[in-house]
Amino acid sequence: xxxxxxxxxxxxxxARIAVAEHEIEHLRGELNAILAFVEQLSEVNVExxxxxxxxxxxEMRKRPDVVTDGGIPDAILKNAPAAEEDFFVVPxxxx
Amino acid sequence: MTDLTSxxxxxxxxxxxxxxxxxAELAEAHLTAMEEARALNAYVLETPxxxxxxxxxxxxxxAAGDARPLEGVVLGVKDMFATKDxxxxxxxxxxxxxxxxxxxxxxxxxxxxxxVMLGKLNNxxxxxxxxxxxxxxGPAISPWHRRGANTPLVPGGSSGGSAAAVAAQLCLGxxxxxxxxxxxxxxxxxxxxxxxxxxxxxxxxxxxxxASSLDxxxxxxxxxRDAAILLTSMAGHDPKDTTSVDLPVPDYExxxxxxxxxxxxxxxxxxxxxxxxxxxxxxxxxxxQWLASAGAEIVTVSLPHTxxxxxxxxxxxxxxxxxxxxxxxxVRYGLRIPGRDVADMYQNTRAAGFGKEVRRRIMxxxxxxxxxxxxxxxxxxxxxxxxxxxxxxxxxxxxVDAILAPATPSAAFAIGEKGGDDPVEMYLNDVFTxxxxxxxxxxxxxxxxxxxxxxxxxxxxxxxxxxxxxLFSLGNVLEQAxxxxxxxxxx
Numbered sequence: 001x002x003x004x005x006x007x008x009x010x011x012x013x014x015a016r017i018a019v020a021e022h023e024i025e026h027l028r029g030e031l032n033a034i035l036a037f038v039e040q041l042s043e044v045n046v047e048x049x050x051x052x053x054x055x056x057x058x059e060m061r062k063r064p065d066v067v068t069d070g071g072i073p074d075a076i077l078k079n080a081p082a083a084e085e086d087f088f089v090v091p092x093x094x095x
Numbered sequence: 096m097t098d099l100t101s102x103x104x105x106x107x108x109x110x111x112x113x114x115x116x117x118x119a120e121l122a123e124a125h126l127t128a129m130e131e132a133r134a135l136n137a138y139v140l141e142t143p144x145x146x147x148x149x150x151x152x153x154x155x156x157x158a159a160g161d162a163r164p165l166e167g168v169v170l171g172v173k174d175m176f177a178t179k180d181x182x183x184x185x186x187x188x189x190x191x192x193x194x195x196x197x198x199x200x201x202x203x204x205x206x207x208x209x210x211v212m213l214g215k216l217n218n219x220x221x222x223x224x225x226x227x228x229x230x231x232x233g234p235a236i237s238p239w240h241r242r243g244a245n246t247p248l249v250p251g252g253s254s255g256g257s258a259a260a261v262a263a264q265l266c267l268g269x270x271x272x273x274x275x276x277x278x279x280x281x282x283x284x285x286x287x288x289x290x291x292x293x294x295x296x297x298x299x300x301x302x303x304x305x306a307s308s309l310d311x312x313x314x315x316x317x318x319x320r321d322a323a324i325l326l327t328s329m330a331g332h333d334p335k336d337t338t339s340v341d342l343p344v345p346d347y348e349x350x351x352x353x354x355x356x357x358x359x360x361x362x363x364x365x366x367x368x369x370x371x372x373x374x375x376x377x378x379x380x381x382x383x384q385w386l387a388s389a390g391a392e393i394v395t396v397s398l399p400h401t402x403x404x405x406x407x408x409x410x411x412x413x414x415x416x417x418x419x420x421x422x423x424x425x426v427r428y429g430l431r432i433p434g435r436d437v438a439d440m441y442q443n444t445r446a447a448g449f450g451k452e453v454r455r456r457i458m459x460x461x462x463x464x465x466x467x468x469x470x471x472x473x474x475x476x477x478x479x480x481x482x483x484x485x486x487x488x489x490x491x492x493x494x495v496d497a498i499l500a501p502a503t504p505s506a507a508f509a510i511g512e513k514g515g516d517d518p519v520e521m522y523l524n525d526v527f528t529x530x531x532x533x534x535x536x537x538x539x540x541x542x543x544x545x546x547x548x549x550x551x552x553x554x555x556x557x558x559x560x561x562x563x564x565x566l567f568s569l570g571n572v573l574e575q576a577x578x579x580x581x582x583x584x585x586x
Contacts, residue, residue: 007462011462015457016421018443029516030455031458031462033517034459037409037522038472041407044400044479046475046478046479049478049481051478052481052533055533058338060338076427078194079427079428080427081429081431090426090437091434093436
């Protein structure tokens, strides 16, 4: 499988990464090189094989569904590029 | 007094306890060495004030006869580990000047045991790379040169700063992370020891996530014993990481020097890849002979799906990365590049904040997870992963204690030499290390000798799940036979 310029634009949009028009062709070449490399997997017979979900057979531990942390807005906001009172500030979302 | 930076971690620990020198003197000697070695770009942040304060506290404990296991031992920390109030960036522009309000569990375990932090170490951006060239802070440089040349070489990656710093004696040991070989390959390139433990052995909490089902933390050090000492402190169950395993942590140091008589060592025939350099082949044979001379039994084994490990990895790792790195949006922390609206801000921030390799992997991951392609790529890769793990299970079920293989297909290469137009060229470096991550197994890289050009080559031992002690015992035998490797100082 290989990708065309339109697909590269669509992937960039899905990944929320702005890509300049002049970069599309180069990126397409790189992505296709990787896709050609992983294409080898299509020759493996995977019929009846379960996909890997946990590499070490351990049962996930659960904890009581109770609040264990919180009340630390200063710590949460400490690295915010923009914050006001106890909120993160972002550009307008709704028109 | 001997040069304090040339001691092994075990020696330094012992002599600190005997009060032959102070933790403050040990820290000072290393801080000076770091300053003199800035050309290597191994540290992206030196933390001398913190080092001095921690050393002072260590000296108080030593004076009181109350030394903890790593009291006064000076370490470097890969920039993938969150360090409280100390800039943590994963060597990416997108984390900007991020100051964590918490410490990673592995880091906290080391400080709990009395270790002293010297600074943060360089790595490939988000640990994505095999040469440390994708770091936003520029490449770390290997302390090694080819014989009679001064071409700058890569220290390997992604834990390139850790490897360069340990090899150049800018710390007694360092933390690393390994998703596809990022501890073992740089250890091999710089002539030191690096171990990736079994998945789940070390907590991933507070480590910047790359590919969560593959990432594991581990130590890099100049000897097998030093690596064992560090892993004993780093490992352990952590309720904050649901994939962390609740098994007692053995005293790994006790395994160093233990007899390997009667152990069965597998040589996987599929690792004899086409076009393998003859010096790598010789190194591998020599390694097998060393183990045989110490009483191990060498057997040929088969891991039939080996050739599919790299392609499976380059689906699984980017897929998980694209998901993990979705959090970098310029809202809660890190870089923000303004835009017309919030979506525009996301796109601008991520375009400016991620380097080329990271962007490439996010895009591949986004593609293989996108509607209509998930089954063909991601699901198939996870099935192939099951087959790869099954290969290893079969070998271990047949009584093999560990597998011996080369760590890398070649010695270190020059800065700028690989991965120009074809990203896959760089990926091939990890051919011997990636299967181990896919199967969640422990793997150790130990120096095996020098190449014809005078560069270190590493041997890799792959163990059963939680078979780290076996790896330390075997690694020590290889180390005794091969001898320690040290670069000639040129910086």
